[in-house]
C-alpha cells in the first residue's frame with residue numbers, strides 16, 4: 374500500500390473533496406479550491422472536480438473533507454550521511470520527520486560528521502561529497518538539500534567559486550567554524566552572493582563546544598540571507614537584541630524548535646507587529662543535543678498559532694511558502710507548476726477544536742494521514758502524530774504494472 378504508485382513517473386492523480394486547502398502563500402493562505410490535479414509529479418490544476426476528468430486519472434484520492442497543505446520544509450537541519458546521525462547514534466530520524474509531514478530539509482551544515490575536517494581542502498571536499506550524497510539518495514523520499522560547508526578563516530574567493538561550480542548551493546551557519554567576526558563573515562557572504570550560494574548565520578550563544586557567541590552586531594554586519602535560529606540554538610540573544618534584528622534587517626528570520634521557546638513566541642509577535650510575517654521561516658535545528666524531533670515543525674506551528682496569536686493558516690506558511698521563497702525551492706505552494714509535495718491532515722481524534730485549524734489554534738497537533746512527495750505516496754497514516762479524526766481514502770489505484778525500486 375505504501376508504494377502503491379511508486380515508480381510510475383507520469384502518473385496522473387486527482388485529489389478531490391478537499392475540505393480546507395492551505396496554499397502556503399501568506400498573501401492568500403486558504404483557497405476556495407476543493408481539488409488538485411497532479412501529473413508526472415507536478416501540480417497541474419488547482420480548482421474543483423469539474424475542472425478535470427477524474428475518471429481518466431490513474432489514481433483518485435478522496436480527502437473526505439479534510440485538509441491538504443504543501444509538504445512542510447525544515448529550513449535548518451544537520452544531516453550527516455543518509456538516514457543516520459552520529460549526534461544521537463540514531464538511524465531513521467529523517468523517516469520519522471517524514472511522518473511529521475516534512476518533505477524537504479535544508480542543511481545548515483554537516484557539522485556532526487565524525488572527525489569533520491576544518492582544513493580548507495577538507496571543508497570543500499566534505500561539502501561536495503554531502504551535496505552529491507543527498508542528491509543521489511533521498512532518505513524515505515525526503516528531499517534533503519545538503520552540502521553546506523562550515524566556513525573557516527583563510528577561505529578565499531576562489532574557494533567559493535570552486536564550490537559553486539561543483540554544485541554547492543549554500544553554506545552552513547556562519548559561526549560554527551572559525552569565522553566569528555562581523556567583517557570576516559560579511560566578506561564571505563559577499564563572495565557567496567557573487568557565486569549564487571545562499572548564506573545563513575548562527576545567532577545567539579554557543580550551540581556545541583567549538584561554536585561561538587554571535588551577537589546582533591555580527592549578524593547585522595554579516596547580512597546573511599537567513600538569520601539562523603533567531604531564537605537561539607539553544608541559547609538566545611537577549612530579547613532586546615532580537616527585536617533589533619527584526620527591525621534593522623530585512624533578511625529571513627528563522628525560528629527553530631530547538632531554540633528558546635519564549636523568544637520564539639515573542640519574535641513571532643514582534644514580526645506580526647512589524648508586519649513582516651513573510652520573513653518568518655521555521656526549522657528544527659535537529660539532530661541536536663535535545664535529539665531529533667520528528668514532529669518539531671508541526672509543534673512549532675502549533676506553538677506559534679496558540680501562544681503568539683498568529684493565525685494557524687499563516688503559521689503553516691512559515692514552514693511552506695515562506696521558506697520556498699527564501700530558499701528558492703520549487704515546492705512549498707499548492708499552485709500549478711510546483712512539485713506535488715503534500716501533507717494530508719485532519720484534527721486529531723477527540724481534540725478540542727472542531728476543525729484542523731481550530732485544533733492548531735488551541736495548541737493541539739494535527740493528525741497526519743498521508744504524505745506525498747513528487748506525486749508519490751511516501752507514508753499513509755503517520756506512525757507518530759495523534760490519529761486524524763477523518764482519513765482520506767484512495768478510491769482508485771493505478772491500473773498499471775508497478776515497478777518497485
Ligand SMILES: [Zn+2]
Pocket residue numbers: 449451481546606658
Ligand atoms: Zn544549527
